[in-house]
Amino acid sequence: MRLGPVLNRIIAAHSYPPVAEKLLAEALVLTVLLGSTLKTEGSQLTLQAQTGGGPVELLVCDYKAGELRGYLKFDAERLAEAGSDPTLFALFGEGFLAITFDQAATGERYQGIVPLEGSSIGHAAEHYFEQSEQIPSLISLAARHDAGADCVAGGLLLQHLPEGEVGRDRLHVRHDHPEWDHAKTIAATLKDEELTDPATSLETLAWRLFHEDEVRVEPGTAVSRGCRCSTDYFAGVLAQFPLAERAAMADDKGEIVVDCAFCSRFFPISLTDIAGHDHAE
Structure with a gap:
């Protein structure tokens, strides 16, 4: 091939x-x-x-x-x-x-x-x-x-x-x-x-x-x-963490920045978006 x-x-x-x-x-x-x-x-x-x-x-x-x-x-x-x-x-x-x-x-x-x-x-x-x-x-x-x-x-x-x-x-x-x-x-x-x-x-x-x-x-x-990174995907993953851990990971803007090593991109995920996945569950 x-x-x-x-x-x-x-x-x-x-x-x-x-x-x-x-x-x-x-x-x-x-x-x-x-x-x-x-x-x-x-x-x-x-x-x-x-x-x-x-x-x-x-x-x-x-x-x-x-x-x-x-x-x-x-x-x-x-x-x-x-x-x-x-x-x-x-x-x-x-x-x-x-x-x-x-x-x-x-x-x-x-x-x-x-x-x-x-x-x-x-x-x-x-x-x-x-x-x-x-x-x-x-x-x-x-x-x-x-x-x-x-x-x-x-x-x-x-x-x-x-x-x-x-x-x-x-x-x-x-x-x-x-x-x-x-x-x-x-x-x-x-x-x-x-x-x-x-x-x-x-x-x-x-x-x-x-x-x-x-x-x-x-x-x-x-x-x-086929890098499967996306804001929605990462928000779903982060939603599995307890609320206190999410808050500790977030920056002053209320965002958790995820670094995808595969595609070398940064994804800022807001705590609000993550909470939305809680409701979806």
Whole structure:
């Protein structure tokens, strides 16, 4: 998959340095790839990477019904010291990756947590699937932001899924299965420039890689910037706090100012508007 305009809408809300921008862009692509595996409409995938002493303190992205958002918190001075092409360890230290699936149909939440290991956040996600799901995976991520141009990022998720048929071997326990090795070898030929080249369609890439096998293209889901912040939403959240706590949070104008990290905007919410949600309840 590939992100262009929606990626730039998300990134434009912040003044990220190139290293941070590339990391967030790749994480957003990864979030969509993982979110696309959700089968129930309204389910949500949340990806979170947290520091273990590195300059990147927090990375969080989520995907729900085609809506995508993401945010990166970091120490600017320490990140600059990491150089222009830092390792995953240089960015996060002994950090961890958490992937959370919220299932809309059942209301259940499932979360897997693994160390941030490997040379990229994609490799860390491969480790998650290997350890938490026992599903061998190959994840390729790339982001490009040329001078004077918008950012473009792309990614590939290839997984060795179990056949799941009664009486047949489950493929995920057969790591030496020749078909999986064959597919990995072919997918490894995909170049970063191809993933980030808008002139090359995703269908063309799929055909180039796997034309010797069956290629089936399913309709995709349009992805949009999905920050769910609004005055009404925040007023409803604040209405859950006791009156005394609301009064303590308010400023001299009788407003509680909410900072949305995702879209980098401030929302002044009056105590009167919050009280209106009390009556609505």
